[in-house]
Amino acid sequence: MPIAMITGATSGFGRAAARRFAAAGWSLILTGRRSERLKELEQELGDSVEVLTLTLDVRDAEAVAQAVEALPAEFREVTCLVNNAGLALAPQPAQEVDLADWHTMIDTNVTGLVNVTHAMLPRLIATGAGASIINIGSVAGSWPYPGGHVYGATKAFVEQFGYNLRCDLKGTGVRVTDISPGMAETEFTLVRTKGDQAASDALYSGTTPLQAEDIAEQIFYVATLPDHININRLEVMPTRQSWSPFTIDRD
Numbered sequence: 001m002p003i004a005m006i007t008g009a010t011s012g013f014g015r016a017a018a019r020r021f022a023a024a025g026w027s028l029i030l031t032g033r034r035s036e037r038l039k040e041l042e043q044e045l046g047d048s049v050e051v052l053t054l055t056l057d058v059r060d061a062e063a064v065a066q067a068v069e070a071l072p073a074e075f076r077e078v079t080c081l082v083n084n085a086g087l088a089l090a091p092q093p094a095q096e097v098d099l100a101d102w103h104t105m106i107d108t109n110v111t112g113l114v115n116v117t118h119a120m121l122p123r124l125i126a127t128g129a130g131a132s133i134i135n136i137g138s139v140a141g142s143w144p145y146p147g148g149h150v151y152g153a154t155k156a157f158v159e160q161f162g163y164n165l166r167c168d169l170k171g172t173g174v175r176v177t178d179i180s181p182g183m184a185e186t187e188f189t190l191v192r193t194k195g196d197q198a199a200s201d202a203l204y205s206g207t208t209p210l211q212a213e214d215i216a217e218q219i220f221y222v223a224t225l226p227d228h229i230n231i232n233r234l235e236v237m238p239t240r241q242s243w244s245p246f247t248i249d250r251d
């Protein structure tokens with residue numbers, strides 16, 4: 001069975017993707033910082049598919065490299081890497097943000113994604129045709145909005161990094177896709193607001209946000225396309241989300 005490695009599998013898109021790949025019989029390497037949640041997911045899925053869990057902070061380059069180096073033989077031929085681990089912090093205006101929150105977003109969404117990709121590239125190239133790297137970007141990487149500051153910039157990095165990777169991976173058979181979701185109801189806003197459940201509930205109420213399973217379905221679709229097809233970028237919004245016009249500062 002093919003193997004998918006999913007970062008940030010303890011919640012949201014990552015956990016839903018783990019369930020989606022498991023439903024199709026894929027073996028799974030699941031990572032995240034919360035061991036308890038990884039254990040729960042292993043218990044849930046481990047009867048039907050092979051599951052390896054790695055408690056890992058993607059920001060720790062050495063730990064990531066060591067974990068990949070130590071992959072057991074039966075988990076080395078990875079077909080799909082889903083670079084999903086990520087977060088937004090500090091929804092307030094840039095001029096009111098703690099610098100530490102900007103650093104955390106850059107360290108996770110940029111450095112963490114690069115750490116995992118660097119460690120996994122030899123494994124994916126060894127797999128060759130049909131292998132894929134699926135990076136979870138965001139609409140925030142393409143469309144500016146108030147409070148998007150560094151979060152959106154990290155996702156713009158993810159998009160461009162993926163395109164550049166494609167140039168270098170030409171001829172290896174390894175595909176690279178940026179899936180950029182819009183508003184989706186996960187723990188994302190709870191994390192962004194540092195635990196403000198009311199703010200999270202308010203954002204998703206009275207509308208129809210994407211659900212984690214919607215994005216998991218897109219991830220699985222991209223990963224299982226015929227080898228000769230590479231979707232470069234897939235931007236997915238809820239039907240009830242769109243753009244606002246430019247705003248003007250007036251006297």
Ligand SMILES: NC(=O)C1=CN([C@@H]2O[C@H](COP(=O)(O)OP(=O)(O)OC[C@H]3O[C@@H](n4cnc5c(N)ncnc54)[C@H](OP(=O)(O)O)[C@@H]3O)[C@@H](O)[C@H]2O)C=CC1
Pocket residue numbers: 007008009010011012013014031032033034037056057058059084085086087088108112136137138139180181182183184185186187188189191
């Ligand atoms: N929800 C949304 O509206 C959208 C989200 N996204 C992106 O989708 C991705 C998944 O987010 P989503 O599922 O919504 O949010 P969740 O908060 O539900 O999930 C985030 C996942 O990332 C993991 N994670 C965060 N930091 C680290 C770290 N340092 N090391 C390892 N794992 C980490 C978390 O695991 P743990 O805490 O256990 O480490 C968790 O499993 C993110 O990249 C996010 O930016 C993109 C567009 C829209």
Ligand SMILES: O=CCS(=O)(=O)O
Pocket residue numbers: 137138139140181182183184
């Ligand atoms: O990436 C998350 C979606 S949004 O909050 O930027 O719209």
